[in-house]
Amino acid sequence: MQVATRIIVAVALIMFTACSKKQSQSEEHSPEASLADLKVYDGLEVTLFASEPMFSNPTNMDIDARGRVWVCEAYNYRNQYNPKNPVKKEGDRIMILEDTDGDGKADNSKVFYQGTDINAALGICVLGNKVIVSCSPNVFVFTDENGDDVPDKKEILFQGIKGVQHDHAIHAFLFGPDGRLYFNMGNEGVLLVNAKGDTVRDVHGNKVVSNGKPYRDGMALRCNLDGSDVEVIGNNFRNNYELTVDPFGTVWQSDNDDDGNKATRINYVMEAGNFGYKDEMTGASWYKRRTNVEKEIPFRHWHLNDPGVVPNLLQTGAGSPTGITMYEGTMLPQIFQGQLIHAEPGHNVVRSYTITNDGAGYKAEIVNILEGQNDQWFRPADVTIAPDGSLFVADWYDPGVGGHQVADVDRGRIYRIAKPKAGYTISPSDVSTPEGAVQALISPNAATRYTGWNALASFGEQAEQSLAKLWTSENLRHRAQALWLLTRLPNKADIYLAQASADKESDIRIAAIRIAKLLKRDILPVAAKLANDSSAQVRREVALALCGNATPEAAALWTQLALQYNGNDRWYLEALGIGAAQTEDLYFNSWKQKVGKDWSTVPNRDIVWRSRSKNAMPLLAELIKSSDEREMLRYYRAFDFHKDPLKQTVLTQLVQQTQGDKVLYALKHMDASKLKMTPPVMTALNKVLEQYKGELQYVELVSLFKLQRHADDLLQIGIHYPDSVKGKEAIKALLDWDRTDLIDKILSSPNRDEGQAMIKALWPYMYDKKTIAIMEDVMMDTSKEMELRKLAVKTFGGPWESEDRLLLLAKEKKIPITLQAAAAGVFQTAWRATLREEAAKYLRLPGSKEGTSLPTVSILVDKTGDAAKGKAVFKTICSSCHRLNNEGVEFGPDLSEISDKLPKEAIYTAILYPDQGISFGYEGWRIKLADGSSAFGRIISETEDKIDVQYMNNSQTVLKENILSRTKLESSLMPSNLQAIMTEQELVDLVEYLSTLKK
The missing domain is CATH 1.25.40 (Serine Threonine Protein Phosphatase 5, Tetratricopeptide repeat)
Incomplete structure (x- = not known):
């Protein structure tokens, strides 16, 4: 019986193996499989609320007061970069998903709106019968006047936003406890235009444009419900994906770093703060050299050592932060109540950030709520709270982190996290009475809170009794929600503000200051009352509230606040700086007069450092x-x-x-x-130049003072140190001075090492038209060595400006046949998939043994080879340079585990275009010797007196005393026409074999 069972199992395994890859992947990534892979916080249960085919690719969602889930789809997201993905010609959709029987699973799905104008919308906010949809370049307001779930009206709230089809542009809107809309846009948003077509000016009269006058890059904003009175509450973010607001009016959000720098962060958005993505004054990127630079890149990324940069609440390393919300419910455990909940698709996790006070600011710790254990396709894009307090998670579900290279457009899931066995029956709030409206106001669901707030505001004085009862309750967050409405009642603002500013809870006192500002009350009486508050956070808020108040009384209060700075609270210091921003001299002079000779104590040094007073x-x-x-x-x-x-x-x-x-x-x-060059300055400058000649400091000063008489010195630095910062900066100065005559002189000389060095020094500046033109001339000059011309072609890879120029040359058939393989290599490693596909139409790709051009890599990848035959090809062709399982020659990298490191596409690229990715330690060198000969190959060892050089299975030892020069080659030692000694099928078989080599 056991033997028979084994036979049946074996047959089943054979049959399973014979199934198509597509079927296998479908089962592996089914909704049931992905749900089973999720790990939820102890005491909670995760269930599948909805999945494909009800919808796909959810970017953002909201839950209305009836508990229905509204979802933005992104089926058409960036299809210009993903040409293989299908497209919905009718456009993307806003879907409504509903659970009609209360079992926690959606059983009804309907389209609210579909159109190309909302392709890849990144934000949705449901406010009664209005739905705000954020989709650059527009923010739309859809109105469903008759409640049939079909919009009767579509209006523009804002327009002109840049970053179309870009996730660094406009994001979701949120209704705040103060009755205003809160929203943000990333560094690609650039500007805000109103429905009339005018660039928006904020409440301070500044244009909402990210040009540094005064705002930079990403912004956090708020406005009235009709879009008026826009206020920028924070700027200089990169990709601040979404924000949220707590009942006290404190704003929180996530921000994404330049990819790969492990610097993603969570922000407390201190009002009017600069958050340091770019240099505040110049707009320079974080990687540009500056004095007092931070030691570690994650901190350098945000200019955290600069005066005028608000610190980060929490830096979370690598990642791709997306949706965020503040949990105001009670269904989840205590640890999550009143805390941030955040989606992090880069880490396949939904987290909470438990916040505690830290001086005038805050600190936070991470607690995971939902994790993908093995399924790396789990990509939580958004989190939202339902009326019953359960947490909903929108899962983009993709092998990548969504974004530019989205690979799967058909799948998408929404999960619900709740107490075990909790049903999902939602009874809409009755807001026809003040009592019912108050219950809606304190709902954990944002859409329900809006209905309650709106009803209470319309009740006016009739709502006071119910609100006053909430104001005196034990729940601090509910009290704050009541306070915002109580202070709107006719002739009652001063009464409740007085109570709030004297409240025992610091968060209520903070809310009182913010409400006084909102109501345009004279801030000085409130500030005077709270300037010596026991809470540094309250004093922080007082400092912020003084901003722009150019009275002696305000200066005296600011001085009073500054005297309480302890020298160890960056939050407090930045609040003082923001508070003095428009009255620097007045406030600083008041403080200086008060501290007198004690201005240089440790805390006071920080005041001096942060001040912008002359x-x-x-x-x-x-x-x-x-x-x-x-x-x-x-x-x-x-x-x-x-x-x-x-x-x-x-x-x-x-x-x-x-x-x-x-x-x-x-x-x-x-x-x-702007400097008047006096003799003492000139003397000092010349002395320093002599002291640092040939060093980076020398290059910096020559460039800064535009000392063009030193151009020849810069030229020599550039060609002798092309891989160093000083070499590249030296050549950049020549470019800035239009000294291309010196550059051309080197590129035209017979010294190929100097020519290569010049190209390497110019390489970082291929975004510049001037540099592109220089490289194009080198590429087209048939009198130059082929190695130099190929290197010039290689420099076109990376910046979009140079890649686009190379593509245009290909379209115009101007790239010589001898350089087309090199150009194809540039495009094959380009980030934009469309570029690879487009270039393949115009370039002659590497040829096979049969003498015909090979198909594109994207086509080769889809071919299936014979791994056994590929092993034979490897032994014949590759083993003379590569080791595999301790056999072969160790000239190139060991390939025993190559499939763990490279996918098929990258393996094909490495074979066909070896110059595009030279492995570290396997670079080629050309060594000139005193007797006129040369050594060529890979340096395998080096001592004080000799160098061992290997080329394939031959090696030689070179004494250093005989070396005149050595130059690192920018071309690979691997033959660039290796595919020419194989048939197409042999190449496919070889790659099939290599793709099986794993640990």
């Missing part, structure tokens, strides 16, 4: 004189944030009054374009 600069100079080499960098960096002409005078004095590196940094922080 009168802080002489004090910065005094601190520099008395500081050590490390501490001085902090104070020198502070000068970069001052605009007053006094800066040049103070720095000039430092040049004359200090020694060593203090002189160097004084020169580096001058504005050379």
Whole structure:
């Protein structure tokens, strides 16, 4: 019997193996399989609420007061970058999913709206019969006037937003406890235009444009329900995907870093704060050199050492943060109540950030709620709270983190997290009475809170009794929700503001300050009452509220607040800086007069460092004189944030009054374009140039002061140190000065090493038309060596500007046949899939043994080879350079586990276009010897007196005393025409075999 069972099992396994890959993948990624893979927090249950084919690719969702889930689809998301994906010509959809029988599973699905104007919408907010849909370049308001779930009207709330089909653009709207709309847009949003077509000006008269005047990159904003009175409440974010607001009016959001820098973050959005993605004054990217730079990239990324940058609540490393919400319910365990809940598709997890007070700011710890254990397709894109307090999670469900290279457009799931066995029966709130409206106001569901708020606001004085009862309740968050409405009642604002500002709870006192600002009350009486508050967070809010108040009384209150700074609270320090932003001299002078000779105590040094008053600069100079080499960098960096002409005078004095590196940094922080070059400055500059000649500092000063008489020196630095920062910066200065004559001279010389060095030094600037033109000339010049021309072609990869130019040359059939394989390699490794597909139409791709061009890599990948035959091909062709399972020659990388490192597409690319990705340690070198000969190959060892060089299975030893020069090659040692000695089928078989090599 056991034998028979084994036979049946074996047959079943054979039959299963014979099934198609598609069927296997379908089962592996079925809704049932993905649900089974999820791990939920102890004491909770995760269930599948809805999945494909009801909808697909959910980007954002909201839940209405009836418990129905509204979902934005992104079937058509960035199909220009994903040409293989299908397209819905009718456009993407807004879906409504409903559970009609209360079992926790959607059984009804309907289309609210479909159109190409909402392709890949990234935000939805349901407010009664209105639905706000965010889809760059527009924010639409749909109105369903008769309740039939079909919009009767579509209006534009905002338009003109850049970043169309870009997830760094406009995001979801949210109704706040103050009755305003909160929203954000990332660094691609650029500007906001109203329905009339006018660029929006905010409440301070500033245009809402991310050009640094005054706002930069991503912004967090709020406005009235009709779009009026826009206010930028924070700026200089990168991809601040979504925000949320707590009952006290505190704003929280996530922000994504430049990919790969492990710097994603969660922000408390301090009002009017700068959050440091770009240099506040110049707009320079985080990787640009600056004085007092942070040691670690995740902190450097946000300019956290710069005065005027609000600190991060929490940095969460690598990731791709998306939807966020504040949990106001009680169904989830206590640890999540009143806390942030956040979707992190990059880590396949839904998290809570448990927030606690930290001085004038906050700190947070991560607690996971829902995790994908093995299924890496779990990509939570959004989180939303239902009226019963259960948590809903929208799962984009894709092998990538959604985004540009979305691979699956047909799947999508929505999960519900609740107490075990909890049904899902929602009874809409009755807001026909103030009592019922109050119950709606304190709902965990945002749409329900809106209906309650709206009804209570319309009741006016009739709502006071019910609201006053809530105001005196034990629940702090409910009290705050009542306070916002009570202070709107006729002639009652001052009464409730007085109560709130004297409340024992600091969060209520904070709300009182914010309400006073909203109601445009004279802030000074409230500020005077709370300026010595026991809570640093309350004092923080007082400082922020003083911003723009140019009265002596306000200056005195700011001084009072500044005197309480303890020297160890960056949140508090930044609040002081923001509070003084428009009245720097008035506030600083008041403080300086009060502290007198004690201005240089440890806490007061921070006040000087953070201040933008011109009168802080002489004090910065005094601190520099008395500081050590490390501490001085902090104070020198502070000068970069001052605009007053006094800066040049103070720095000039430092040049004359200090020694060593203090002189160097004084020169580096001058504005050379506005400097009067006096003899003492010129003398000091020449002395420093002589001291640092040939070093990076030399290049920086020559570039800063535009000393073109040193152009030849920069040229030599560039060609001798092309891989270093100083070499690349030296050549950049020549480009800025239009000294292309010097560059052309090197590229036209017979010295190929210098020519290669020049190309390498120019490479980082291929976004510039000038550099592109130089490389194009090299590429087309048949008198130049082929190796140099191929290297020039290679530089076109990376920046979109140069890639687009190379594609245009291909379309115009201007790329020589001898360089088409090199150009194809550039396109094959391009990030944009459409570029790869388009270029293949115009370029002659590498040829096979049969003499015909091979198909594109995307076609080769879909072919199935014979791994056994591929093993024979490997032994014949590849084993002379590569080892595999301890056999072969160790000249190229060991391929024993290549499939763990590279997918099929990358293996094909490595064979067909080896120059596009040279493995570390396997670079080629050309070594010139004193006797006129050369050594060529890979350096396998190096000692003080000799170098061992290997080429394939031959090696030689070179004494260093005989070496004239050595140059690292930018072309691979692997033959660039390896495919030409194989048939197409042999190549496919080889890759099939290599794709089986795993641990």
